[in-house]
Amino acid sequence: MKILVQKFGGTSVANLECMKKVREKVLAGLARGNKMVVVLSARSGETNRLLALADEWSNTPDKAECDVLVSTGEQVSIALFTMLLKDAGVRARSLLGWQIPMTTDDDYGRARITDIDSAKLRAALEEYDVLVVAGFQGCTEDGRITTLGRGGSDTSAVALAAALGSVECEIYTDVDGVYTTDPNICSTARKMDRVAYEEMLEMASMGAKVLHIRSVEFAKKYKVPVRVRSTFTDDPGTLVTQEDSSMEALLVSGIAYDKDQARVTLHEVPDVPGIAAAVFGPLSEKGVLVDMIVQNTSLDGHTDITFTVSRKDLNQTLAIMDEVARKIGASEVVHDVNVAKVSAIGVGMRNHSGVAARAFAALTQEGINILMISTSEIKITILIQEKYVELAVRILHDTFGLDWDIN
Numbered sequence: 001m002k003i004l005v006q007k008f009g010g011t012s013v014a015n016l017e018c019m020k021k022v023r024e025k026v027l028a029g030l031a032r033g034n035k036m037v038v039v040l041s042a043r044s045g046e047t048n049r050l051l052a053l054a055d056e057w058s059n060t061p062d063k064a065e066c067d068v069l070v071s072t073g074e075q076v077s078i079a080l081f082t083m084l085l086k087d088a089g090v091r092a093r094s095l096l097g098w099q100i101p102m103t104t105d106d107d108y109g110r111a112r113i114t115d116i117d118s119a120k121l122r123a124a125l126e127e128y129d130v131l132v133v134a135g136f137q138g139c140t141e142d143g144r145i146t147t148l149g150r151g152g153s154d155t156s157a158v159a160l161a162a163a164l165g166s167v168e169c170e171i172y173t174d175v176d177g178v179y180t181t182d183p184n185i186c187s188t189a190r191k192m193d194r195v196a197y198e199e200m201l202e203m204a205s206m207g208a209k210v211l212h213i214r215s216v217e218f219a220k221k222y223k224v225p226v227r228v229r230s231t232f233t234d235d236p237g238t239l240v241t242q243e244d245s246s247m248e249a250l251l252v253s254g255i256a257y258d259k260d261q262a263r264v265t266l267h268e269v270p271d272v273p274g275i276a277a278a279v280f281g282p283l284s285e286k287g288v289l290v291d292m293i294v295q296n297t298s299l300d301g302h303t304d305i306t307f308t309v310s311r312k313d314l315n316q317t318l319a320i321m322d323e324v325a326r327k328i329g330a331s332e333v334v335h336d337v338n339v340a341k342v343s344a345i346g347v348g349m350r351n352h353s354g355v356a357a358r359a360f361a362a363l364t365q366e367g368i369n370i371l372m373i374s375t376s377e378i379k380i381t382i383l384i385q386e387k388y389v390e391l392a393v394r395i396l397h398d399t400f401g402l403d404w405d406i407n
């Protein structure tokens with residue numbers, strides 16, 4: 001049985017007209033002799049609407065109930081779309097996460113997939129030509145509904161592709177591929193024909209929301225080729241695949257940015273062993289993910305520790321830090337939410353030095369102050385004031401020769 005997994009994002013299923021475009025893609029897949037698993041997101045704006053409802057009803061919305069609530073967006077999409085398929089005479093049915101089942105852990109709001117009953121899906125594909133699956137959702141072993149984190153339908157799709165041995169996983173969205181940077185903020189961004197899993201992982205984790213980071217982790221682990229393409233064109237899109245030598249020719253292949261950052265500093269922390277554990281231990285216990293960390297050099301036995309977290313975790317982080325500061329004797333805790341990070345990514349950086357220096361020089365020339373820096377083998381990340389983020393993306397895009405060649 002040849003199985004193809006296709007996933008359509010929120011803008012692709014926004015209304016009847018868009019869903020008819022989606023149906024054309026699915027019918028084309030069937031015409032190529034595939035059995036199809038079609039993963040859908042909630043219609044655009046719906047997940048935000050539901051999350052806002054939760055905040056209206058409760059100051060501290062229960063996480064498990066939040067998942068019951070937000071997962072309904074995808075339920076609406078799959079029911080409506082399956083009706084459209086049946087109108088066209090296709091043997092199709094919808095499937096919610098628990099009906100598969102798509103089993104996850106119980107980390108509500110960002111659950112991880114632990115198992116997919118692929119035998120049951122294969123059996124269903126004997127009876128139906130298309131299974132329309134609700135993305136973003138799963139269920140715990142004891143049957144409670146979970147969601148996989150914002151953008152998680154990509155992960156549902158790639159996980160299903162891995163479990164079913166789909167030749168390729170097609171991710172349909174509102175842009176026709178992965179670009180050198182977000183085409184919606186940089187008009188000179190170029191579409192890439194291919195991108196390495198490693199680079200895509202860094203781009204996704206640095207804020208390029210075109211693919212959910214865990215979907216890329218799955219794709220890399222199970223070697224699933226992922227093709228990002230547009231629902232509204234016939235462009236072949238971008239293939240996310242294993243690295244090859246041609247990809248190393250480029251020093252930097254993409255620029256990503258993330259505005260979901262808040263910076264927290266603990267001033268005058270005693271510079272003694274165990275302090276970092278005392279600061280970051282309580283945060284990790286509460287499930288707060290810390291992103292960038294900088295510790296200043298010691299002055300008179302004291303130092304400053306600065307780190308960033310997601311803005312949604314800021315209040316919780318500040319409450320924890322107030323207690324930590326009192327315990328370890330830090331003088332004060334300050335924070336800033338008007339920050340964002342910009343990253344330059346490329347597997348070519350492994351064999352070249354000087355990328356960071358070029359990036360800093362270009363930003364300095366435009367008067368952009370660098371607040372924090374972090375680097376890895378294939379990326380450099382810079383924290384700056386949020387108001388400069390779009391300018392910084394364009395400057396770095398230009399500095400590393402990624403601009404669209406107008407000639």
Ligand code: ADP
Pocket residue numbers: 008009010011012041151172173174175177178179180181182183184207208209210211254
């Ligand atoms: P969907 O609802 O289909 O899942 P998303 O909004 O999650 O779509 O992702 C698509 C968006 O990702 C694009 O509209 C674009 O603004 C943004 N994006 C950010 N970085 C990139 C990039 N490097 N290449 C393409 N799109 C990007």
Ligand code: ASP
Pocket residue numbers: 009010041042047048073135136149150151152153154
């Ligand atoms: N509907 C979810 C969200 O908006 C999941 C997704 O679209 O991938 O985050």
Ligand code: MG
Pocket residue numbers: 009151154209210211212
């Ligand atoms: Mg998305």
